[in-house]
Structure formats: structure tokens, C-alpha cells
Amino acid sequence: MSPQADEDVAAWVHGLGLDGLVDLHVHFLPERMLRKVWAYFDRAEEHYGMAWPVHYRTTEQQRLETLCSFGVRRFAPLVYPHKPGMARWLNQWALEFAEREPDAVHTATFYPESQAAGYVDEALRAGARCFKAHVQVGAYDPRDRLLDDVWGAMADAGVPVVIHCGHGPLPGEHTGVEVFAEVLHRHPELVAVLAHAAMPQYEDALELARAYPRVYLDTTMVGVPFTERLSPLPPDWPRRLVPVADRIVLGSDFPNIPYPYAAQLRAIAGWASMEERLGEPFLRAVLHDTPAKLLGI
Numbered sequence: 001m002s003p004q005a006d007e008d009v010a011a012w013v014h015g016l017g018l019d020g021l022v023d024l025h026v027h028f029l030p031e032r033m034l035r036k037v038w039a040y041f042d043r044a045e046e047h048y049g050m051a052w053p054v055h056y057r058t059t060e061q062q063r064l065e066t067l068c069s070f071g072v073r074r075f076a077p078l079v080y081p082h083k084p085g086m087a088r089w090l091n092q093w094a095l096e097f098a099e100r101e102p103d104a105v106h107t108a109t110f111y112p113e114s115q116a117a118g119y120v121d122e123a124l125r126a127g128a129r130c131f132k133a134h135v136q137v138g139a140y141d142p143r144d145r146l147l148d149d150v151w152g153a154m155a156d157a158g159v160p161v162v163i164h165c166g167h168g169p170l171p172g173e174h175t176g177v178e179v180f181a182e183v184l185h186r187h188p189e190l191v192a193v194l195a196h197a198a199m200p201q202y203e204d205a206l207e208l209a210r211a212y213p214r215v216y217l218d219t220t221m222v223g224v225p226f227t228e229r230l231s232p233l234p235p236d237w238p239r240r241l242v243p244v245a246d247r248i249v250l251g252s253d254f255p256n257i258p259y260p261y262a263a264q265l266r267a268i269a270g271w272a273s274m275e276e277r278l279g280e281p282f283l284r285a286v287l288h289d290t291p292a293k294l295l296g297i
Helices: 006-015 031-042 044-048 060-070 087-100 116-125 145-157 177-186 202-211 237-247 261-274 279-295
Strands: 021-026 072-077 107-109 130-134 161-164 192-194 215-218
Touching (some): 021 060, 021 279, 072 087, 087 107, 107 116, 145 177, 177 192, 202 215, 261 279
Parallel strands (some): 192 215
């Protein structure tokens, strides 16, 4: 069974024996910045050749209430800069957001600039539990030497970084699993969560997870009908997940998804049902236990 609509989610989660969901990939941003993100998606047909209607285009308070209605117990509100000089300001906003919203964990971000090591250290000392790196939007090289101390600090702290390094939905100059693999070669202890399972490089993402035991994949937009038109999964995806089943974590991209939240959960439930070595233990791990462990909650 899986939730057929958002109204079914909370009961379905409870039926799995969970006290709630832990979503590692959610976006809350300063209002002005969020409006710009939504304006970009309004022009999705220019960018992607298909419409991308933001499904949860509501006020911040309504979005918080919506997550609560799904039974989302804790979530990581990810922020990311697209140019120098933004990251420290975003980190302060994310800290204040987490202080006023008890379900939100404290997150932070960075950009390749001379101040990066300093403000990342500040964020870690302030208790940041997760970082976001967006190679595509930021249009930077993750191998930039200005980030060496940043990656090293996160590796030493054991704090995860959710990194959008795959080519989807559009490739960038520095996207590609093979590019980020060079970062991991320098910093093999880094706890890295490959956002969107590095779509469309799903097989490369799994290979990287097999090579580095601290690499995880998040489920964000993976396997839902909308994405299957753009970046279809390998037909034997559930079988391929078995060796790394304990390193798959729930991510949704709420609120910027062009479909209901329940669609992501249906996709994950489908993988669990198609492979007997996954089943409900896999669901409980993906939806709660593994992301909770990564976030230290």
C-alpha cells in the first residue's frame, strides 16, 4: 500500500510504525529570494521545454502547516547562493528560521570565496547540522581550492552536505558525478548526500556510494511520473538499491515540486514492494531512521 493523496500520508506513515517523516531536502528561503525561484519555474517551458507549476505556492505559515499535516516531524530547510557574498547572509537567515521553527533543523551553505572557511566554521560552531551545495545554480567548480578547507571542516565534523552535482534538470559547466568524485578523492571522510540521486547519472551515483561508505543518495524527485519523462530510472532500480539500502534518504524538494508530496512517497513505496530484500524495513529507514541519523536528531 502507498498513499494515493496527500490526505493519506499521515495515516500511512503511522501504519509503518513511524512517529513521522524526516525530510532531508526541503526549501525555505527569504521571501524575496523564494519569489525569484518561483518566477524561474514560471518560465520552465523556456528552460526545460515543459511546464513546472509549483504545487505548494502558499504562504510560509501555510507551507509549515502543510508539512505538519503530512506528519513531517523534522526537515532540513536548504538554502544556497548563486553568487559571492550571499552565503553568510543566508546562513544567518537559516539559523534564525531554525530558532523560530522547532521542526526545522539548522542548515547552512557556502560559495567558493575567500571568506568561506570562516563562515562555515562559524556555522558549525553555531550547531549547523546540514549544508547545501548547488553546483548547477551556483555555477562553480566544487574542486575549487577555495573550498578545500570547507570540505575538510565538514568531513572532520561529520556534518552532511546535500550536493546537487548531477546534470539534471540541465547540465552546468561543473556538474557531473565524476567532477564531485574528485572532491571525495581528496576528502574521503566527507558525508555527502547526492541530491536527486545525481539524476540522470543514477548508475554513477550508485557506484560512488559503493566506493565511499559515507556517500548517500536522496530521493528528491526520483522515480515520480514527472521526472520519469526526463530522467527515467534503470528498470532494475529496486535491485540496484539493495547494496546501499541503508544510505538512501527521503528528500522531496517541497514546496517547489510540480506534483503532490504523496507522489514521492508512492515512488519510494513502489521500490520497496518490487524488491523483497527491501520491503517495510527499507521504507522505515528511508523515511525516518537514516535521515534522522544524518541530522543527529
